[in-house]
Amino acid sequence: MRSMGGGEINVSAYDTAWVALVHDLNGGDAPQFPAAVDWIVRNQLPDGSWGDAAMFLVHDGIIRTLARLCCRIDVLEHARRSVRQGIPREVLHTAPTSLLYSIEGMVDLDWNRLLKLRCPDGSFLSSPAATAYALQQTGDQKCLKYIEGIVTKFNGGVPCVYPVDTFEHLWAVDRLNRLGISRYFTSEIRQCMDYAYRHRSERGFGYTWDIPVKDIDDTAMGFRLLRSHGYDVSPDVFRNFEKDGEFFCFVGQSSQSITAFYNTYRATQLAFPGDEVLGRAERYCSDFLRERRAAGKLYDKWIIAKDLPGEVGYALDFPWKASLPRVETRMYREQYGGSDDVWIGKVLYSFFCNGTFLKAAKADFTNFQRLSRLEWHGLKRWYDRNNLQEHGVTLQSALRAYFLAAANIFEPNRAAERLGWARTAVLAEAVASHLRSSASADSVREWLVSKLTSDSCDKQPREAKNSAENRLLYALDELIDHLALGSASDSLREAWKQWLMSWPGKGSEVSREGDTALFLVRTVEICAGRHGSTTDQKMSIQKYSQLEQITSNSHT
Structure with missing residues (x-):
C-alpha cells in the first residue's frame, strides 16, 4: 500500500497481442516489442488458446486468441454501440470520450486530430491496446514511450488498462x-x-x-x-x-x-x-x-x-x-469474492483484490468472537449480581444491548467504550422500567437526581439496599465508579442527571429514544476519554451540539 505507484493489475493476453503486432518502427519485419511476443509464447494454454487459466470462459478465450492470430474483426461491441447511440464520429475526433479506449476496433480515423486527445502519458485513455494500434498507424513517439514503459514494467505482457x-x-x-x-x-x-x-x-x-x-x-x-x-x-x-x-x-x-x-x-x-x-x-x-x-x-x-x-x-x-458496522462486515465477508472476482473490460482478467485482506479479516473476526464471549459472560455476571431482572430487564434485553454496542464498537482496544455503552443501556432500561411502574415516578426521579452528586453518593451506605430505589442507586453508583475515574466520574454523573431530568413523566406519550441515544453517545465519549472534566465539557459543548442534534433526531 505504501508503494502503489500506478497500480498493480494482471496482464491481459488481448492487449499484449496488440502490442506484439506492432512491427519495427524503422521499417523492418521484426516486432517492435519482442518481449510481448515472448510473453504470448510463454502463456499459451494447453488447449492452444489464451485466457485466464483459473476461470475458463469461452468468449474470453476466443477474443484473446483471435487477437493473437491477427484477425481483423470488430469485437468491440461497446465502440459500435456508442457510435450508434449518440457519439458521432465527429465528436470522437474533437473531444475525449470513452470511445478512445476502443479505437483499435475502428477504421478511417483522422490521426492528426486524434493524437491531440492523448493523455499526458501518451496513451489513449490508458489503454495499451488502443495506444498500440495508434502507434502502428502513426509511429507517434509519445505512444511509443508509453508502450515501452509498461512492457518493461510488466516483463513483456501488458494489462488492459494502466495506470489505475x-x-x-x-x-x-x-x-x-x-x-x-x-x-x-x-x-x-x-x-x-x-x-x-x-x-x-x-x-x-x-x-x-x-x-x-x-x-x-x-x-x-x-x-x-x-x-x-x-x-x-x-x-x-x-x-x-x-x-x-x-x-x-x-x-x-x-x-x-x-x-x-x-x-x-x-x-x-x-x-x-x-x-x-x-x-x-x-x-x-x-x-x-x-x-x-x-x-x-x-x-x-x-x-x-x-x-x-x-x-x-x-x-x-x-x-x-x-447499518451495524460489524454486521455489515460479517455480511461482506460472505459476499467478498477475493481473487475470484473479475472485471470485464475488453477482456476478462482477475481483479486486483488481494486474498490476504480476506484472510486477515477472517482472523480478526475470529479473535473478536473470542473476546466478545468473554465480555458477554462478564456483563451477565454483573447483571445477575445486581439482580436487574427484578427491575424488568430480561437477559435477552441485556444481550441485545451488548450486541448493539459490539456491532458498532468492535476494536479490542475500545472495550471500555463498548462495555460502557452496554452496561449503561441495561441500567438505563432498569431505571426506566422502575419509573414506569412506580406510583410516584416523579418523586423517585427527583430523589435519584438529588443523590447523583459526588458528596451524596459518598454518603450513601453501600449496605443500604432495603428498597428498589436504593438497589438501583447502588448499582448506578457502582457502575459510575467502574467506568470512570476522577473528573470523568463527575461527567458521567452529570450525564445521568440530564437523562433523568429529561424524563417526560408518567403516562406521557413522548418518545425517549432520542434522549437515550444522546445519553449513550455522551457515555461512550466519556468512557473514551474524549470528554474531560465538567468544565471542559461545558467549554466544548458547541463542538458536540451538531452531532448530538443529529443523534437525537428521530428522523435520522
Whole structure:
C-alpha cells in the first residue's frame, strides 16, 4: 500500500497481442516489442488458446486468441454501440470520450486530430491496446514511450488498462473498511486519502488522476471515502453526471452499470442537509437498483462478483444510518469474492483484490468472537449480581444491548467504550422500567437526581439496599465508579442527571429514544476519554451540539 505507484493489475493476453503486432518502427519485419511476443509464447494454454487459466470462459478465450492470430474483426461491441447511440464520429475526433479506449476496433480515423486527445502519458485513455494500434498507424513517439514503459514494467505482457492509481487507492481503502481491518492500516489509509484529495477534480474522478474522461463510479467512491474520513468535498461534482433527471456513468455509455449506481447510492448516504444533488441521486439510484432487483437482473457489465445481489440488497435494506458496522462486515465477508472476482473490460482478467485482506479479516473476526464471549459472560455476571431482572430487564434485553454496542464498537482496544455503552443501556432500561411502574415516578426521579452528586453518593451506605430505589442507586453508583475515574466520574454523573431530568413523566406519550441515544453517545465519549472534566465539557459543548442534534433526531 505504501508503494502503489500506478497500480498493480494482471496482464491481459488481448492487449499484449496488440502490442506484439506492432512491427519495427524503422521499417523492418521484426516486432517492435519482442518481449510481448515472448510473453504470448510463454502463456499459451494447453488447449492452444489464451485466457485466464483459473476461470475458463469461452468468449474470453476466443477474443484473446483471435487477437493473437491477427484477425481483423470488430469485437468491440461497446465502440459500435456508442457510435450508434449518440457519439458521432465527429465528436470522437474533437473531444475525449470513452470511445478512445476502443479505437483499435475502428477504421478511417483522422490521426492528426486524434493524437491531440492523448493523455499526458501518451496513451489513449490508458489503454495499451488502443495506444498500440495508434502507434502502428502513426509511429507517434509519445505512444511509443508509453508502450515501452509498461512492457518493461510488466516483463513483456501488458494489462488492459494502466495506470489505475486512483482506482486502486480508493478501492483498497474501501475493501479494508468493509472487511473491518482498516484500523491496522491507519497511516497507509491516510496516505491514500491524501493522494485522492490532492488529485480530485471539479469534474470528478477517473481510474487514473489525469485521465480526461471521468466516471461516476470512481467519483462516488472518492467522494464517499473522502467525506467519511473528514475531508471537505463538494457534492456538486455529481452534477457532471446528471442530465434530464437521470444519472449516467460516463458520456456516451451504451448501458447502465449496476456497480456504478450501487457505489453512487452508497455515496448518497453521507449527504448533509442541503445536498440537493445527492438527494436526487439517491432517489434515482434507489429506484434503479430496486427495479433491477425485482426483475432479477442484478448483474453487471464491469464485474462478475461472488454475490453482487447480496451486496446491493444489503445496501437497499439497511441504509448506512441503520447499518451495524460489524454486521455489515460479517455480511461482506460472505459476499467478498477475493481473487475470484473479475472485471470485464475488453477482456476478462482477475481483479486486483488481494486474498490476504480476506484472510486477515477472517482472523480478526475470529479473535473478536473470542473476546466478545468473554465480555458477554462478564456483563451477565454483573447483571445477575445486581439482580436487574427484578427491575424488568430480561437477559435477552441485556444481550441485545451488548450486541448493539459490539456491532458498532468492535476494536479490542475500545472495550471500555463498548462495555460502557452496554452496561449503561441495561441500567438505563432498569431505571426506566422502575419509573414506569412506580406510583410516584416523579418523586423517585427527583430523589435519584438529588443523590447523583459526588458528596451524596459518598454518603450513601453501600449496605443500604432495603428498597428498589436504593438497589438501583447502588448499582448506578457502582457502575459510575467502574467506568470512570476522577473528573470523568463527575461527567458521567452529570450525564445521568440530564437523562433523568429529561424524563417526560408518567403516562406521557413522548418518545425517549432520542434522549437515550444522546445519553449513550455522551457515555461512550466519556468512557473514551474524549470528554474531560465538567468544565471542559461545558467549554466544548458547541463542538458536540451538531452531532448530538443529529443523534437525537428521530428522523435520522
